[in-house]
Amino acid sequence: MNDNHFCPHTPEEIREMLTVIGVGNVEDLFALIPEELRTKTFNLPPGMSEFETFARMQAIAWENTQGVIPFIGGGYHDHLIPSVVAHLAGRSEFYTAYTPYQPECSQGTLQALFEYQTAICRLTGLDVSNASLYDGSTACAEAAMMALRITGRRKIVVDGCVNPFSRQVLKTYLHNLDVEVIEIPPLDGLLNRTGLAGALDDSVAAVLVQNPNFFGTVDDFSTLADQLHDKGALLITSVYPISLALLKTPAEMGADIAVGDGQSLGNPLSFGGPSFGFIAARKTFIRNMPGRIVGETADKQGRRGYVLTLQAREQHIKRHKATSNICSNQGLCAVRGLIFLSSLGKTGLMKLARLNLDKAEYAKARLAEIPGVSVLQSAPTFNEFTVSLPKPAREVVASLLEKGIAAGVPLSEYYCDSEQLMVVTVTEKRSRKEIDLLVRALEVVLCN
Amino acid sequence: MQLIYEKSVSGRQGIGLPASDVPAATLLPKALLRKEAAELPELSELDLVRHFTNLSRRNFSVDTNFYPLGSCTMKYNAKVLEDAAALFEPFHPMIALLPGGEEFCQGTLGMLYDLGQLLADITGMDEVSTQPLAGAQGEMTGIMLIAAYHRARGNRKKYVVVPDSSHGTNPASAAMAGYEIITIPTAPYGDMDLQLFRQAMNNEVAAVMMTCPNTLGLFNPHIREISDIVHSYDALMYYDGANLNAIMGKVRPGDIGFDVVHVNLHKTFGTPHGGGGPGAGPVGVRQALSPYLPVPRIRMDDGGKLLLETESGLSIGRTASFFGNFGVLARAYAYIVMLGREGLIQVSEQAVLNANYIKERLRGYYDLPYDLPCMHECVFSASRQLSHGIRAIDIAKYLIDHDFHPPTVYFPLIVKEAIMIEPTETESKSTMDAFIEAMIKAAELAGSNPQALHNAPLTMPISRLDETKAAREQKVCYEGEG
Numbered sequence: 001m002n003d004n005h006f007c008p009h010t011p012e013e014i015r016e017m018l019t020v021i022g023v024g025n026v027e028d029l030f031a032l033i034p035e036e037l038r039t040k041t042f043n044l045p046p047g048m049s050e051f052e053t054f055a056r057m058q059a060i061a062w063e064n065t066q067g068v069i070p071f072i073g074g075g076y077h078d079h080l081i082p083s084v085v086a087h088l089a090g091r092s093e094f095y096t097a098y099t100p101y102q103p104e105c106s107q108g109t110l111q112a113l114f115e116y117q118t119a120i121c122r123l124t125g126l127d128v129s130n131a132s133l134y135d136g137s138t139a140c141a142e143a144a145m146m147a148l149r150i151t152g153r154r155k156i157v158v159d160g161c162v163n164p165f166s167r168q169v170l171k172t173y174l175h176n177l178d179v180e181v182i183e184i185p186p187l188d189g190l191l192n193r194t195g196l197a198g199a200l201d202d203s204v205a206a207v208l209v210q211n212p213n214f215f216g217t218v219d220d221f222s223t224l225a226d227q228l229h230d231k232g233a234l235l236i237t238s239v240y241p242i243s244l245a246l247l248k249t250p251a252e253m254g255a256d257i258a259v260g261d262g263q264s265l266g267n268p269l270s271f272g273g274p275s276f277g278f279i280a281a282r283k284t285f286i287r288n289m290p291g292r293i294v295g296e297t298a299d300k301q302g303r304r305g306y307v308l309t310l311q312a313r314e315q316h317i318k319r320h321k322a323t324s325n326i327c328s329n330q331g332l333c334a335v336r337g338l339i340f341l342s343s344l345g346k347t348g349l350m351k352l353a354r355l356n357l358d359k360a361e362y363a364k365a366r367l368a369e370i371p372g373v374s375v376l377q378s379a380p381t382f383n384e385f386t387v388s389l390p391k392p393a394r395e396v397v398a399s400l401l402e403k404g405i406a407a408g409v410p411l412s413e414y415y416c417d418s419e420q421l422m423v424v425t426v427t428e429k430r431s432r433k434e435i436d437l438l439v440r441a442l443e444v445v446l447c448n
Numbered sequence: 449m450q451l452i453y454e455k456s457v458s459g460r461q462g463i464g465l466p467a468s469d470v471p472a473a474t475l476l477p478k479a480l481l482r483k484e485a486a487e488l489p490e491l492s493e494l495d496l497v498r499h500f501t502n503l504s505r506r507n508f509s510v511d512t513n514f515y516p517l518g519s520c521t522m523k524y525n526a527k528v529l530e531d532a533a534a535l536f537e538p539f540h541p542m543i544a545l546l547p548g549g550e551e552f553c554q555g556t557l558g559m560l561y562d563l564g565q566l567l568a569d570i571t572g573m574d575e576v577s578t579q580p581l582a583g584a585q586g587e588m589t590g591i592m593l594i595a596a597y598h599r600a601r602g603n604r605k606k607y608v609v610v611p612d613s614s615h616g617t618n619p620a621s622a623a624m625a626g627y628e629i630i631t632i633p634t635a636p637y638g639d640m641d642l643q644l645f646r647q648a649m650n651n652e653v654a655a656v657m658m659t660c661p662n663t664l665g666l667f668n669p670h671i672r673e674i675s676d677i678v679h680s681y682d683a684l685m686y687y688d689g690a691n692l693n694a695i696m697g698k699v700r701p702g703d704i705g706f707d708v709v710h711v712n713l714h715k716t717f718g719t720p721h722g723g724g725g726p727g728a729g730p731v732g733v734r735q736a737l738s739p740y741l742p743v744p745r746i747r748m749d750d751g752g753k754l755l756l757e758t759e760s761g762l763s764i765g766r767t768a769s770f771f772g773n774f775g776v777l778a779r780a781y782a783y784i785v786m787l788g789r790e791g792l793i794q795v796s797e798q799a800v801l802n803a804n805y806i807k808e809r810l811r812g813y814y815d816l817p818y819d820l821p822c823m824h825e826c827v828f829s830a831s832r833q834l835s836h837g838i839r840a841i842d843i844a845k846y847l848i849d850h851d852f853h854p855p856t857v858y859f860p861l862i863v864k865e866a867i868m869i870e871p872t873e874t875e876s877k878s879t880m881d882a883f884i885e886a887m888i889k890a891a892e893l894a895g896s897n898p899q900a901l902h903n904a905p906l907t908m909p910i911s912r913l914d915e916t917k918a919a920r921e922q923k924v925c926y927e928g929e930g
Contacts, residue, residue: 004794005787005791005794005795006523006524006526006718006873006874007794007795007798007873007874008874008875008876008877009798009801009876009877013876013877014801016877017801017802017805017877018801020805020808020809021801021804021805021808022808026797026798026800026801027797029797029800029801029804029821030698030800031821032667032669032820032821033667033669033695033698033699034669034672036672037669037671037672037699037703037704038698038699039572039697039698039699039700039703040703041569042569042570042697042700042789042793043569043789044566044569044570044784044788044789044792045785045788045789046788046789046790047785047786047787047788047789047790047791048785048786048788049786050526050528050786053528053532053782053785053786054528054531054532054782056782056785057532057535057778057781057782058535059555060535060555060556060558060559061535061536061555061556062555063554063555063558064539064552064553064554064555064556065551065552065553066538068540068543068552070540070542070543072540072542072543072546073542074541074542074545075542075769075770076540076541076542076769076770078540080465082462082463084463084493084496084497084500087497088496088497088500088501088504089500090530091500091501091504092509092510092511092512092525092720093504093505093507093508093509093511093512094504094507094509094722094723095509095525095720095721095722095723096509096510096511096522096525096720096721097507097508097509097510097515097721097722097723098515098517098520098522098721098723098724098853099520099721099723099724099725100723100724101517101856102508102844102848102853102854103910103913104845104848104905104908104910104911104912104913105506105507105508105513105848105853105905105908106506106507106508106723107449107503107506107507107908107909107910108503108504108505108506108507108723109507109723109724111449111451111503111506112500112503113724114451114924114925114926115451115452115453115926117924117925118451118453118925118926119488121925122486122487122488123486123488125482127925128922128924128925129924129925131724132724132725134581134582134585134768135581135768135769136769137766137768137769138581138585138767138768145624163769165766165769165770166769168765168766169765169766169767169768169769171765172592172742172764172765172766172767173624175592175764175765176592176595176625176626176627177624177626178626218476218480219480220479220480244482244486245485245486246475246476246481246482247476247480247481247482248479248480248481248482249482252482252483261769268537268538268775269537269538269539269540269541270533270536270537270539270774270775271536271539271540271541271544271553271556271770271771271774272541272769272770272771272772272774273541273581273726273768273769273770273771273772273773273774273775273776274581274725274726274773274774274775274776276726283922286922286924292724293924294924295918295919295921295922295923295924296918296921296923296924296926297913297914297915297917297918297921297923298913298914298917299910299911299912299913299914300911300912300914301911303909303910303911304910305910305913306913307913307915307918309915309918309919309922309924310919310922312919314616315584315615315616315617315619315620316615316616316617316859317616318616318620319616319619319620319629320619320620320622320623320628320629321623322616322620322623324620324624325584325585325587325588325617325620325621325623325624326582326584326585327582327583327584327615327616327617328582328583328584328712328714328721328724328725328726328727329582329724329725329726330581330722330724330725330726331722331723331724331725331726332720332722332723332724332725332726333722333725333726335723338452339496339500341488341489342452342462342488342489342491342496342499343462343463343493343496344462344463344465344488345456345460345461345462345488345489345490345491346485346486346487346488346489346490347461347485347490348461348462348463348465349486349488350485351465352465354468354472355465355466355468357473357475357476358468358470358471358472358473359468359470360473361470361473361474362470362471362473380476380477380480382476394547395547397546397547398546398547398548401543401546401547401548401549401552402548406540406542406543406546406549409542409545409546410546410547413545413758428465428466431469432469432470433469435470
């Protein structure tokens with residue numbers, strides 16, 4: 001067992017230090033804490049060596065079922081991660097640094113984040129990005145609050161096709177703020193545009209939509225953007241970064257703010273985190289952005305360098321008037337995102353997106369051949385789509401899970417009248433063999 | 449150093465992808481596609497590796513430099529924690545949320561449950577949620593729990609009280625949960641002014657947020673009295689766990705009157721900070737507040753099986769997509785079981801020993817605005833040096849030239865020219881002695897050769913940067929070629 005616990009002093013050194021301080025023993029340093037405030041119970045188990053610790057963690061990992069084939073998303077996607085991502089982000093000069101408050105000795109982190117911000121701007125087509133938020137769901141909430149600040153209005157309209165977890169987080173964030181949140185129930189896996197038109201008035205700060213949405217449907221919100229701008233409201237789109245290699249960008253649709261989860265960009269599934277949230281916006285809104293922003297500047301010799309900028313928006317300066325309370329973000333995960341995007345490059349990311357589309361279309365066609373199974377959408381999809389089953393989706397998913405296949409996400413948990421519906425996700429990592437296995441297994445389950 | 453975009457060569461390929469094993473699909477209608485490809489960098493794998501390796505060399509970090517950044521607890525991050533976290537990378541979080549899916553995730557759900565229990569024991573709380581993704585989100589979650597508690601009791605509350613020495617996240621988090629802020633000044637004895645505090649308390653106060661020890665590194669001996677006053681107004685005590693590294697095994701927030709606690713795993717529990725994150729900010733509560741904790745909640749049934757409770761009428765709802773920053777939580781769990789009871793006590797003892805040692809060694813050279821025995825960090829002021837035109841920032845930059853990451857400067861805001869030093873328990877006496885010598889030399893230079901301090905740093909790839917220019921020009925995205 002490791003009995004110094006990374007505390008390096010020898011007994012002699014401790015004695016020397018105590019002499020300098022002028023106390024007899026370490027316990028004297030706590031003398032100012034009154035006896036009645038002292039801990040009475042502290043029941044942790046004894047420590048162990050790093051070898052035993054690792055073995056224990058390994059045992060925990062083995063208690064999870066290994067090798068389940070995931071045809072599921074829910075906001076997290078099983079994508080390839082090039083080896084360079086972990087090796088470069090695993091440089092401990094990156095991961096054992098703090099937020100870059102001292103720019104001269106933090107140019108590595110600062111330049112990487114500036115490059116990350118640039119990558120997010122180029123993916124979304126928007127002008128400015130911050131240095132990351134916590135995750136895709138909290139990014140939706142932060143974007144909504146940003147829209148409230150910009151417009152001075154108190155109402156947010158949310159498309160029911162947005163990821164239900166993001167909608168739930170948004171509601172949690174806005175619950176105490178005297179803000180009205182209106183949700184528009186979906187219509188056949190699409191934004192109900194008539195329903196939305198009824199909710200739009202001059203008090204709406206922003207509408208939040210998602211592309212591709214939770215059902216997998218790809219949409220174009222350009223007309224909606226125009227409608228909203230006529231009413232002085234903003235369009236927030238939540239996007240899936242891998243799909244942006246192909247799909248119309250938030251900027252091309254006229255969106256004012258784009259958000260999303262960066263897990264798909266080089267961050268492992270890791271049972272739900274850490275990943276990162278991104279947020280990008282039009283330049284005029286930069287002072288209302290939440291979180292850290294890295295900006296370019298120069299030193300006295302005119303050498304280019306990078307600093308945390310526009311800090312007057314932030315909690316450590318503005319306190320309760322800050323644009324957000326965020327302090328630590330997900331910087332290292334954002335750097336992983338940058339390394340991922342840079343390792344694939346302009347054409348690599350497009351190829352990756354094409355692979356997703358091709359595999360999903362193959363799976364879609366194969367699944368639709370099963371008697372009683374039909375695809376919900378007539379509209380295009382990217383790497384997720386919704387199928388209607390002849391049996392309750394919950395039962396089907398549960399029995400396929402027993403066979404080691406996570407066949408899809410049943411929608412009945414999240415939408416009414418959707419007992420038979422299931423969203424299927426097919427990333428580039430799913431082989432034709434695995435897709436065929438899913439099809440055969442589903443056939444068997446449906447026959448029984 | 450060139451930006452990665454400036455190194456890009458059109459047509460150059462990085463990582464190769466697998467060939468497709470399915471037929472090519474028809475592309476979506478043009479109206480749904482982007483007009484031009486995103487201009488991402490195109491580099492060979494080797495050039496990419498050199499770029500990021502060389503970037504990393506432009507950072508100070510715990511693994512390369514002493515990093516006594518006060519309030520940030522930059523201790524050594526054990527390598528085995530990285531290996532442990534990697535074990536969980538393949539697990540998709542959505543599996544746990546499928547019908548019957550908990551059965552497939554007993555290991556990961558069990559670890560989260562156990563971590564909650566360990567943190568509850570360390571902080572003296574009844575139940576812990578590991579969902580919040582960072583300390584500030586833990587604060588916001590905690591204050592939302594307090595709001596839900598008051599709402600359920602029919603209490604009409606409007607304010608959250610914070611001392612003026614608090615972290616900026618405290619008032620910012622309370623504001624995000626819908627409260628107005630009352631700020632209490634610090635008394636000359638270094639704690640929230642008790643008299644002013646008593647005057648400020650009223651029936652509309654929902655909570656008082658305290659950091660203990662506070663950001664001056666001082667333990668408030670009146671904390672019990674404060675919590676009694678707070679509770680007499682049916683208000684609650686919130687514990688900002690940023691400084692928990694000072695008191696593990698010595699004091700438990702729950703035993704001294706706190707009702708809600710958040711802990712920063714990337715500070716106290718040895719998980720790396722990643723140059724800005726990810727962190728994790730689990731929040732613990734007393735029984736009376738547990739019905740309001742975020743969902744999904746992890747429950748253990750009578751047979752020891754772990755289950756997820758996704759719906760709960762009283763819960764404040766979800767605060768994050770899944771179950772928190774699991775990779776960070778796994779590292780913290782490994783840290784706690786590795787160090788164990790005695791290890792964590794030793795951590796706090798030696799963190800306090802180190803801070804007091806530095807404080808004593810430097811007391812002749814810098815002003816100590818609150819000269820009391822400190823806990824895990826000590827706060828000096830460069831006000832003495834100011835008479836030579838030297839500010840805290842000049843001393844900070846001088847330290848960079850001597851391979852030390854500077855302490856936190858200009859925080860807490862209530863100390864003029866603040867220099868806040870937190871060595872942590874993992875630093876050796878030899879390292880601290882070298883740092884002390886550099887600090888003493890800086891104090892001497894302030895009198896003898898102030899220009900030398902004004903010019904620092906000279907050994908970095910860049911010297912001091914023009915922050916006004918950055919804020920004015922707002923260049924936050926590379927707009928060159930591409």
